[in-house]
Amino acid sequence: MSNPDAGLAGLGVLAGLSAAHRDLVTRAAVAVRLGAGERLFREGTPAEGCWLIHSGCVALDLTVPGRGQVVVQTLGPGDVLGWSWLIPPYEWHFGAITTRETTAAKLDTGQLRRLASEDPQFGYALALTMFQACAQRLQATRARLLDLYRSPHDQY
Amino acid sequence: MTSTDAARAATAEPMLPVPYRVAGRAAETHDSVTLTLEPAATPLPPFQPGQFTMLAVPGIGEAAISVSGDPAARDGQLVQTIRAVGAVTQALCEAPPGRVIGVRGPFGTTWDLPSATGRDLVIVAGGVGLAPLRPVVLGALAARRSYRRVCLVAGARRPAEFLFRGELDAWSGRPDLEVELTIDQPAAGWDGQVGFVTEPLARLPIDPGRTIAFLCGPEPMIRFSAQVLLRRGVPAGDIRVSLERNMKCGVGLCGHCQLGPILVCRDGPVVAYPLAAPLLTIREL
Numbered sequence: 001m002s003n004p005d006a007g008l009a010g011l012g013v014l015a016g017l018s019a020a021h022r023d024l025v026t027r028a029a030v031a032v033r034l035g036a037g038e039r040l041f042r043e044g045t046p047a048e049g050c051w052l053i054h055s056g057c058v059a060l061d062l063t064v065p066g067r068g069q070v071v072v073q074t075l076g077p078g079d080v081l082g083w084s085w086l087i088p089p090y091e092w093h094f095g096a097i098t099t100r101e102t103t104a105a106k107l108d109t110g111q112l113r114r115l116a117s118e119d120p121q122f123g124y125a126l127a128l129t130m131f132q133a134c135a136q137r138l139q140a141t142r143a144r145l146l147d148l149y150r151s152p153h154d155q156y
Numbered sequence: 157m158t159s160t161d162a163a164r165a166a167t168a169e170p171m172l173p174v175p176y177r178v179a180g181r182a183a184e185t186h187d188s189v190t191l192t193l194e195p196a197a198t199p200l201p202p203f204q205p206g207q208f209t210m211l212a213v214p215g216i217g218e219a220a221i222s223v224s225g226d227p228a229a230r231d232g233q234l235v236q237t238i239r240a241v242g243a244v245t246q247a248l249c250e251a252p253p254g255r256v257i258g259v260r261g262p263f264g265t266t267w268d269l270p271s272a273t274g275r276d277l278v279i280v281a282g283g284v285g286l287a288p289l290r291p292v293v294l295g296a297l298a299a300r301r302s303y304r305r306v307c308l309v310a311g312a313r314r315p316a317e318f319l320f321r322g323e324l325d326a327w328s329g330r331p332d333l334e335v336e337l338t339i340d341q342p343a344a345g346w347d348g349q350v351g352f353v354t355e356p357l358a359r360l361p362i363d364p365g366r367t368i369a370f371l372c373g374p375e376p377m378i379r380f381s382a383q384v385l386l387r388r389g390v391p392a393g394d395i396r397v398s399l400e401r402n403m404k405c406g407v408g409l410c411g412h413c414q415l416g417p418i419l420v421c422r423d424g425p426v427v428a429y430p431l432a433a434p435l436l437t438i439r440e441l
Binding site for chain 2: 057059067068070071072073074076077078079099136139140141143144146147148149150151152153
């Protein structure tokens, strides 16, 4: 672990926060370096932590009987990993595992939740930041649902 | 007749198919094939990246197909990648070496790669949209020092549905080309990215004032990708897109490919995004 300040400053996902609010997030962050194949969390376990990815790649996965661990999406530099800590029941809906060496700022989400409840303005700004990341992820997922590259001959 | 005379003769009769013989056939995916065509008589003029030809199978019909070959090649051959989606394209995909087919063209506007000299190139391809962008990649690599960063973001439904898979692997190993491949549908054995092309595109470091983007694929993919680039600050005028409509004559006479105020065969297929954007969301078009 090392000082994460420099890493957070350049992250576009936090661009919507005021300097004071960004400072609060920075104080809740530690820099982490993860090896390839390192599991961050599993589906159904308590959701603690949020990672702002600087480099590398993280796969979101879940167990499908007969198919093993199925990757539903990969995340990379600039992406937010983990928002289940923000909403009840505070459990991970998917698992996460690095697919190559990854660096990130890991946020102390217990601390962020406490700060958010003490300062609703910060809480709103933080929720908006997470919602923007969530909305972009949702839009990309919807685009995949369109199955745009299918052949006219392929059956739905 | 010199080759220049031949080229003039060919363009003088744009509605007359010129016989080409299938010299090579390479299966790309379960429904896509790349044909190498050699002239059986007078060759057509050289193509520019982004242009298309009309390929005719005697007794079946004619279809517009993008040229996917190396723009620097001057051997008179045409390389075209075809996806079997109808009777004509199915017949083209099944054409064995030696089969003679008719070719008209090349037609349409180009990606105008030389105008991007000194810029970063961001090339975004979805599915078979990689075919008309392959000449851009090859052209950029052939004049690599003319451009700053060259980035290719390509998406496919599944790993087996990437065109030019061997070439993509080779490109991925080049230090002077950034390649981001992503698939829409999770697949066993794939250890690369999973997500829509907009996701690696959104992660790409971009210098918006120095970027020229080239987009080709299904129109919603083009729209979504352009929106990401616009959000990143890339001016709309620096985004070029390739459009697809049902082209028949190829020279702006029949009107089959009309898209609002433009005829895609004549005014496209490559157009600047500000021209395309308002047309892509009109349901009747």
